[in-house]
Amino acid sequence: MVIGKKNKLTVSMSLLLLAFTLTVSACSSNGGTNAGNNAGSNAGSNTGTTESGNNGNAETGTGKPLDLSMLIISFGNTPPEGNPIEKKVEELTNTEIDLTYVPYNEYAARQDVGLASGDFPDLIQVMPSGPQLYTSVQVKAIENGVFHDLTDYIKAPDFAEKYPNLGKIPQSLWDKVTFNGKIYAVPRNLEPETFAGTWLRKDLMEAKGLKTPETVEELGDTLIALSDPPKMYGLDLSAGASALESTSMKSIVAAFTGTGDWSVNADGEFVYSNFMPEYKGYLEWLKKLYDAKAIHPEFALGQKVASFPDGTAAGLVFRWHAYVPAEKPINKFADSVDPNAKGMLLKPLQGPKGPAVDTNAGFWTQTAMNAKMPKENIPRVLAFLDWMASGESLDLFLSGIEGVHYEEKDGAKVMNEQKMSEDGVGGDPWIMQTYRDSEFFINDFETRRGADPAALAELKETVADINAKYKEAAASGLGMPHYNLYAPTLLKEWDRLTKGLKDNRVKVVMGQMSMEEWDQYVASITSDETYKQILKELKEQYAAGGK
Amino acid sequence: MGMIRADRLYQLSVAFVLLLVGLAMIVPFFYILAVSFTDSSVYEPNKLILWPAEWSADAYKYILFGNGFNTALRSSLFVTLAGTPLALAISATFAYMVSKSYLPGRTAMLRLLVLTILFSPGLIPNYLVVRNLGLLESWWSLILPVVTNAWTVLVLKSFFQGIPQELEESAKIDGCNDMGIFMRIILPLSKAPLAAFTLFFAVAFWNTYFNAIIYINDSVKWPLQVYLQQIVLAANASRFIDSQALTQLQLGSTPPEETMKMAAVIAVMAPIVLVYPFLQKHFAQGVLIGSVKE
Numbered sequence: 001m002v003i004g005k006k007n008k009l010t011v012s013m014s015l016l017l018l019a020f021t022l023t024v025s026a027c028s029s030n031g032g033t034n035a036g037n038n039a040g041s042n043a044g045s046n047t048g049t050t051e052s053g054n055n056g057n058a059e060t061g062t063g064k065p066l067d068l069s070m071l072i073i074s075f076g077n078t079p080p081e082g083n084p085i086e087k088k089v090e091e092l093t094n095t096e097i098d099l100t101y102v103p104y105n106e107y108a109a110r111q112d113v114g115l116a117s118g119d120f121p122d123l124i125q126v127m128p129s130g131p132q133l134y135t136s137v138q139v140k141a142i143e144n145g146v147f148h149d150l151t152d153y154i155k156a157p158d159f160a161e162k163y164p165n166l167g168k169i170p171q172s173l174w175d176k177v178t179f180n181g182k183i184y185a186v187p188r189n190l191e192p193e194t195f196a197g198t199w200l201r202k203d204l205m206e207a208k209g210l211k212t213p214e215t216v217e218e219l220g221d222t223l224i225a226l227s228d229p230p231k232m233y234g235l236d237l238s239a240g241a242s243a244l245e246s247t248s249m250k251s252i253v254a255a256f257t258g259t260g261d262w263s264v265n266a267d268g269e270f271v272y273s274n275f276m277p278e279y280k281g282y283l284e285w286l287k288k289l290y291d292a293k294a295i296h297p298e299f300a301l302g303q304k305v306a307s308f309p310d311g312t313a314a315g316l317v318f319r320w321h322a323y324v325p326a327e328k329p330i331n332k333f334a335d336s337v338d339p340n341a342k343g344m345l346l347k348p349l350q351g352p353k354g355p356a357v358d359t360n361a362g363f364w365t366q367t368a369m370n371a372k373m374p375k376e377n378i379p380r381v382l383a384f385l386d387w388m389a390s391g392e393s394l395d396l397f398l399s400g401i402e403g404v405h406y407e408e409k410d411g412a413k414v415m416n417e418q419k420m421s422e423d424g425v426g427g428d429p430w431i432m433q434t435y436r437d438s439e440f441f442i443n444d445f446e447t448r449r450g451a452d453p454a455a456l457a458e459l460k461e462t463v464a465d466i467n468a469k470y471k472e473a474a475a476s477g478l479g480m481p482h483y484n485l486y487a488p489t490l491l492k493e494w495d496r497l498t499k500g501l502k503d504n505r506v507k508v509v510m511g512q513m514s515m516e517e518w519d520q521y522v523a524s525i526t527s528d529e530t531y532k533q534i535l536k537e538l539k540e541q542y543a544a545g546g547k
Numbered sequence: 548m549g550m551i552r553a554d555r556l557y558q559l560s561v562a563f564v565l566l567l568v569g570l571a572m573i574v575p576f577f578y579i580l581a582v583s584f585t586d587s588s589v590y591e592p593n594k595l596i597l598w599p600a601e602w603s604a605d606a607y608k609y610i611l612f613g614n615g616f617n618t619a620l621r622s623s624l625f626v627t628l629a630g631t632p633l634a635l636a637i638s639a640t641f642a643y644m645v646s647k648s649y650l651p652g653r654t655a656m657l658r659l660l661v662l663t664i665l666f667s668p669g670l671i672p673n674y675l676v677v678r679n680l681g682l683l684e685s686w687w688s689l690i691l692p693v694v695t696n697a698w699t700v701l702v703l704k705s706f707f708q709g710i711p712q713e714l715e716e717s718a719k720i721d722g723c724n725d726m727g728i729f730m731r732i733i734l735p736l737s738k739a740p741l742a743a744f745t746l747f748f749a750v751a752f753w754n755t756y757f758n759a760i761i762y763i764n765d766s767v768k769w770p771l772q773v774y775l776q777q778i779v780l781a782a783n784a785s786r787f788i789d790s791q792a793l794t795q796l797q798l799g800s801t802p803p804e805e806t807m808k809m810a811a812v813i814a815v816m817a818p819i820v821l822v823y824p825f826l827q828k829h830f831a832q833g834v835l836i837g838s839v840k841e
Binding site for chain 2 (some may be wrong): 078080101102103
């Protein structure tokens with residue numbers, strides 16, 4: 001090949017330019033090293049040489065205030081900086097807080113950037129996504145050592161004594177957050193491990209004189225009886241195609257399969273719920289509703305065409321506290337809905353393989369500590385988290401400061417709404433660390449939300465029933481045995497493997513795919529080498545004690 | 548006679564179809580405007596509302612007088628007003644430089660430029676570069692990384708190449724230096740593409756959202772789009788996620804999400820829509836640039 005003179009010049013210039021840019025980026029300073037080097041070396045070198053270690057005692061209290069920066073998910077309405085609540089918290093816990101809010105929609109991207117670059121505040125809210133406890137980015141970050149290992153602190157025998165509020169977190173949750181035998185974060189946004197409930201429009205039930213359904217079959221028939229298209233549909237699936245796999249709808253799935261997403265048999269063999277033959281019972285149930293027009297024909301678009309709070313759907317499977325009538329309910333009907341509209345919570349329905357209850361981790365996000373933070377601070381941070389888990393802290397965030405945001409009159413609190421909205425008071429604490437089991441939510445209705453006493457009594461009964469049924473179901477296969485096992489193929493390949501699953505589910509419900517075709521589809525996945533590899537990994541990890 | 552009637556029929560039917568198409572474009576805006584002014588108690592989702600059943604400016608009040616609107620507006624204005632002239636200056640000068648065929652290393656530069664169209668390093672390397680340049684927490688992190696791009700430079704380059712050489716040569720004869728040629732001859736002749744790109748850059752800077760979230764942690768410095776997203780999110784929160792474990796304890800009353808979302812859309816669109824008519828005449832001409840090779 002003859003290279004002309006001009007071309008030679010071009011090629012050599014390009015090569016020189018390339019070499020230049022490569023050299024510059026390679027030599028570009030110590031700031032640009034990868035997370036591994038950074039976190040690793042810092043974690044090592046910082047333990048000795050820190051000044052914030054000179055606190056008076058291991059917990060909060062005397063000594064220099066602890067500098068804490070945090071990355072938090074925001075759901076809108078972030079309180080202004082330096083507001084009175086922030087100052088009060090700093091005072092009470094001897095800390096200096098620096099908050100960074102990131103809107104929920106972008107949180108995953110921001111978190112991943114932080115974890116991959118090693119650049120994130122002292123405390124980070126680790127948000128889950130995908131089938132297991134940690135995403136692959138998070139697993140990588142853990143392997144790179146960006147988080148402090150908290151196992152020794154948490155498993156210490158005096159943990160519950162030193163940190164009484166954190167000590168309330170049950171062992172089952174700590175087990176679920178254990179990864180490869182270690183605990184890297186404190187569970188946060190705690191909630192009952194079973195939280196789904198089926199709601200029906202009480203007023204419509206009474207108007208039509210319908211009997212309260214007790215089985216999933218009866219629920220189907222009731223929903224069909226309640227629907228009156230196009231004004232009213234039976235079941236609210238307004239989230240669209242993904243509604244069929246929502247945490248709440250999984251309670252109905254559990255009624256058919258008796259399991260959570262993954263289940264393991266006596267031989268240690270795992271299977272995914274959707275691929276079990278029993279799962280077809282769920283699809284058939286939905287199909288029956290769809291054919292009888294109890295489900296909006298275009299539900300899959302997610303356009304909120306039939307929505308329970310908007311008064312266009314008569315039934316909804318959601319959280320069991322969602323529509324409890326109260327002065328300050330969790331959710332309420334839109335203003336344009338009949339003022340007589342009331343929700344009724346059903347006792348857990350019986351299905352062919354068990355009750356319709358869901359199973360959750362019991363926590364949503366976690367608080368992890370940046371390994372760059374000096375190790376001495378860990379006890380102080382745990383103490384801070386313990387304070388955030390206390391009733392005192394919850395009261396402060398929800399009601400504000402006495403005399404400023406509310407006045408105590410005759411034992412009741414009179415809130416100053418204006419000041420509250422100015423200072424951003426009344427939302428969740430930055431770290432929702434309070435241990436919230438079903439009792440907590442019920443009490444919340446009693447004390448803070450002004451629930452109707454009759455409704456409250458009914459709620460207590462129903463929830464007791466739900467919890468009892470959950471215990472029964474958990475003893476016979478309902479659970480999350482896959483959750484914290486280390487299965488890299490699952491994390492990497494699951495989305496690709498189950499690419500068509502969501503759509504095919506909808507197709508079966510809408511009658512565009514026959515059950516035989518669904519069987520073929522399921523067979524194509526279960527015979528796939530990747531799926532078999534996933535099962536193998538899960539089985540090995542589970543047998544090894546997984547945790 | 549038949550010819551004239553046929554001709555008129557043709558005109559009328561074309562006009563009719565165009566009218567329909569035009570309406571199809573305009574009606575959604577009316578819908579948004581109408582819903583934004585609708586009182587929350589009469590708002591019904593999924594109904595076509597072209598005139599509010601009950602007028603209410605609650606949604607606007609909530610947005611405009613909410614906490615943080617002013618600071619957010621200030622951020623957006625800074626980024627847009629500082630960013631756009633800078634972007635134009637850098638793009639135009641680079642393009643002019645590269646339009647000169649006798650520039651040594653020109654081909655290499657163009658190749659590198661085209662490389663950026665083909666490959667993008669992704670979010671994390673971008674973040675690392677911005678961090679290493681010390682731009683985090685500053686409005687400049689929203690401006691500098693996006694201050695120019697390959698498409699802009701290439702389009703301007705071909706436009707500059709279309710300007711006759713003779714003009715520059717005669718200016719040189721009259722004693723003009725390169726800078727003078729650029730400022731006095733090239734730029735005035737490039738009003739069309741420059742106006743078009745002013746609009747493109749201004750809209751892009753005004754819409755800054757994602758970069759602000761990634762590079763800036765201090766909420767005081769967040770631009771308007773982030774502020775508005777917060778509002779729309781807050782309205783959405785209660786029926787939010789039936790995914791793993793999210794329970795939001797909500798207090799206070801806010802207008803239902805649809806009216807607020809619409810008000811947010813209008814609030815964000817308004818400044819750009821108001822500026823458009825003034826650049827309209829340049830814009831139409833500028834968009835054709837690069838489409839026809841002379």
